Amino acid sequence: EVQLVESGGGLVQPGRSLRLSCTASGFTFGDYAMSWFRQAPGKGLEWVGFIRSKAYGGTTEYAASVKGRFTISRDDSKSIAYLQMNSLKTEDTAVYYCTRDLNAGYWGQGTLVTVSS
Amino acid sequence: DIVMTQTPLSLSVTPGQPASISCKSSQSLLHSDGKTYLYWYLQKPGQSPQLLIYEVSSRFSGVPDRFSGSGSGTDFTLKISRVEAEDVGVYYCMQGIHLPPTFGQGTKVEIK
Numbered sequence: 001e002v003q004l005v006e007s008g009g010g011l012v013q014p015g016r017s018l019r020l021s022c023t024a025s026g027f028t029f030g031d032y033a034m035s036w037f038r039q040a041p042g043k044g045l046e047w048v049g050f051i052r053s054k055a056y057g058g059t060t061e062y063a064a065s066v067k068g069r070f071t072i073s074r075d076d077s078k079s080i081a082y083l084q085m086n087s088l089k090t091e092d093t094a095v096y097y098c099t100r101d102l103n104a105g106y107w108g109q110g111t112l113v114t115v116s117s
Numbered sequence: 118d119i120v121m122t123q124t125p126l127s128l129s130v131t132p133g134q135p136a137s138i139s140c141k142s143s144q145s146l147l148h149s150d151g152k153t154y155l156y157w158y159l160q161k162p163g164q165s166p167q168l169l170i171y172e173v174s175s176r177f178s179g180v181p182d183r184f185s186g187s188g189s190g191t192d193f194t195l196k197i198s199r200v201e202a203e204d205v206g207v208y209y210c211m212q213g214i215h216l217p218p219t220f221g222q223g224t225k226v227e228i229k
Contacts, residue, residue, distance in 0.1 A: 045158075045166060045209055047218045063217050097165060102213055103156055105177060107165040 002026040002106045004098050009111030012088055020083040020111060022098030029079035030054060033101050036072060036083050038094035039110075046094075050102055051081065066092075088115045119144050119212050123221035130200040131229045138224045140193045140210035147190060147214075154213035157186055157195045160223075161206040169208075170195065202228055 008020040022034065035050035049062035051072045060072050071084040081098055095110040120143040130136045146153045157170040168177040170186035173193060183198040197204055207223040 044223050045160075045211070045220045047220075061216050102218060103154075103168070103171055104158070104166070104211075105168045105171070107167065110165055 002100065004100065004106055004108035006096060006098050006108040006111040009096065009113045011114045011116065013117050014088060014090055014115055016088055017084070017086045018088065018113060020085070020096055020098075020113070022081040022083075022108060024079045024081070024100070027100065029074075030076035034072075034074060034081040035099045035102050035104060036081075037097045037099060037104065037107075038092075039097070040091075040094045043094075048083070048096070085113070088113075090115050118217060119146075119215055119219050121210055121212055121219050121221040123208075123210060123224050125224060126222060127225045127227070129227050129229050130197075132202060133199050136197040136200050136204075136226060138195045138208055138210075138226075140188075140195070140221050142191045142193075142212055144215070145190045146193075146212050153189060155186075155188070155193050156211045156213060157184075158209045158211065159204070159206050160209065161203075164206075166209065200226070200228070204228075 003025045005023045012018050033050050033052045036048040038046050038048050049072050051060045051074050069087045073082045093115045095112050097110045098108045100106040122141045124139045146155050153173045155173045158166040159169050160166040169180050169184050174186045185196050187194050207225050209223050210221040
């Protein structure tokens with residue numbers, strides 16, 4: 001059974017950093033791209049970025065709203081994807097979800113990030 | 118970015134009756150590989166989104182056959198043949214042909 005578990009969310013001040021983790025199980029992690037999405041309170045879904053599998057270069061793509069501030073990485077030996085968030089803004093407040101692949105067939109339960117002073 | 122427009126934004130349905138949601142994209146979602154990268158998700162209250170339909174009309178694993186997707190190019194439809202109480206939530210379409218993937222605004226479905 002495919003499982004994705006996000007962790008690392010919490011309350012952080014504007015301008016500070018936070019790292020989210022997505023721990024995967026139930027599939028061969030290294031064979032898949034991993035994506036991050038987010039949902040601000042009461043709002044719709046927004047794609048944040050994704051990382052390709054090593055077979056496709058392990059390269060990353062980001063939404064314009066986070067490019068230059070957020071970095072996605074992966075540790076295939078541990079089946080974990082990371083979302084490093086720097087220079088956080090109040091508008092980054094959201095539930096963050098990781099998904100397997102870009103078509104998002106499998107989602108984690110999400111982790112809440114609140115950016116507030 | 119590709120703009121995805123859903124209608125209606127809310128829907129109240131009697132159990133057992135059909136429901137239909139439209140999704141229109143600002144550009145064709147037909148890829149040169151022959152696939153059309155249009156997805157439908159349902160987010161039930163308090164839950165993570167779940168994939169219902171991929172590539173316009175293919176049901177994801179475990180999705181009941183009362184859900185069906187159709188369309189081509191820029192116009193797509195999600196149909197529920199007979200709505201059940203467990204189908205309440207917000208339905209989103211998403212395009213995956215061009216980065217960034219973009220979603221429709223969401224259609225909230227409630228039961229009468």
